[in-house]
Amino acid sequence: DVKVTQSSRYLVKRTGEKVFLECVQDMDHENMFWYRQDPGLGLRLIYFSYDVKMKEKGDIPEGYSVSREKKERFSLILESASTNQTSMYLCASRVGGPDTQYFGPGTRLTVL
Amino acid sequence: GENVEQHPSTLSVQEGDSAVIKCTYSDSASNYFPWYKQELGKRPQLIIDIRSNVGEKKDQRIAVTLNKTAKHFSLHITETQPEDSAVYFCAALSGGSYIPTFGRGTSLIVHP
Numbered sequence: 001d002v003k004v005t006q007s008s009r010y011l012v013k014r015t016g017e018k019v020f021l022e023c024v025q026d027m028d029h030e031n032m033f034w035y036r037q038d039p040g041l042g043l044r045l046i047y048f049s050y051d052v053k054m055k056e057k058g059d060i061p062e063g064y065s066v067s068r069e070k071k072e073r074f075s076l077i078l079e080s081a082s083t084n085q086t087s088m089y090l091c092a093s094r095v096g097g098p099d100t101q102y103f104g105p106g107t108r109l110t111v112l
Numbered sequence: 113g114e115n116v117e118q119h120p121s122t123l124s125v126q127e128g129d130s131a132v133i134k135c136t137y138s139d140s141a142s143n144y145f146p147w148y149k150q151e152l153g154k155r156p157q158l159i160i161d162i163r164s165n166v167g168e169k170k171d172q173r174i175a176v177t178l179n180k181t182a183k184h185f186s187l188h189i190t191e192t193q194p195e196d197s198a199v200y201f202c203a204a205l206s207g208g209s210y211i212p213t214f215g216r217g218t219s220l221i222v223h224p
Contacts, residue, residue, distance in 0.1 A: 040217075041216060042214045042216035043201060048209070050209055056211070090155065098143065098144035098205045100146065101146075101148075101158070101212065103148075105154075
């Protein structure tokens, strides 16, 4: 059974803070994703990694960066958190190519 | 890039009725179309998918149809039950890195 975990379920940060969100998968998946989920806007892709140290920008990369130093771990970094980054953040992984994505439980981030 | 439109945004039915959710896509090269179900407070999970070489796929009460010419695909749920209440997301993936483009979601409410 595929397991995707995220470092926190809930996080409260202050404007200007540097924020790290971590995602770990245990199925040796090549591809990993970070999404942002807001009501009425669906799932919007922030960044995508198709292999270790490889990344591609998604639809809304501004204000975010990512790191993938090991295959199982994909980190999302908010360099300087702002209130408009208050949202639910979902990580996902998949084997590679057109196949099922497995999602983590999500991190609800509030920036005050 | 790909654009996926999903309708309706909200769907309310009585238990036992059928429910249909429709999605249209813009990129004729898209060839994989998954559907995800997200229950309240939980992570999205794949419920069914279809590839472009198939016109219809069924799994018990759930079916998906694909019309490549018209570039639309639909999720059909028969004999709805209260536990079908959730947000449903469609997605389309095309060649290259197979980055998914999601629809904005449909909130399905099944009244007992």
